[in-house]
Amino acid sequence: MSKALMEYFNKQPRLGVLSTSNKAGEVNSAYFGSPRMIDESTIMVALGKNKTLANLQENPNACYMIMEPGKSIFEWKGVRIYLKMTKCETSGDNVDMMKKAISEKAGEAAGKMIHAAITFSVASVRPLADFGQGWEKSI
DSSP, X not given: OOHHHHHHXXXXXXXXXXXXXXXXXXXXXXXXXXXEEEETTEEEEEEOSSXXXXXXXXXXXXXXXXXXXXXXXXXXXXXXXXXXXXXXXXXXXXXXXXXXXHHHHHOHHHHHHOOEEEEEEEEEEEESSOSSOOGGGGO
């Protein structure tokens, strides 16, 4: 991966969609602004007790998509990042750190809803749309 992807991923404000599925293949998509790319191949996200967490406990694969509008569909920017969950922590320093960060940005009630700190490895990266370009040209 690259520093350019990490910088693009972590810039704020931004929203992305995290898509997961359970072992039966039933898909869930939810928007998130809080995931952080902590190095060039690792992403962390805080989750409550929700469908995304339940799906990841059955199927560790996910996709995070970021989109930015452009003047035309061909000028939209974004990236699709395919992920594999490598760790699900429900206690410890990472959960405490994420609860604190969410509380500071979204309020104490939001911070209290955090149940897990999820760590993903980046499996692959694709552009928002495949128009014969590499993902680097899509961001």
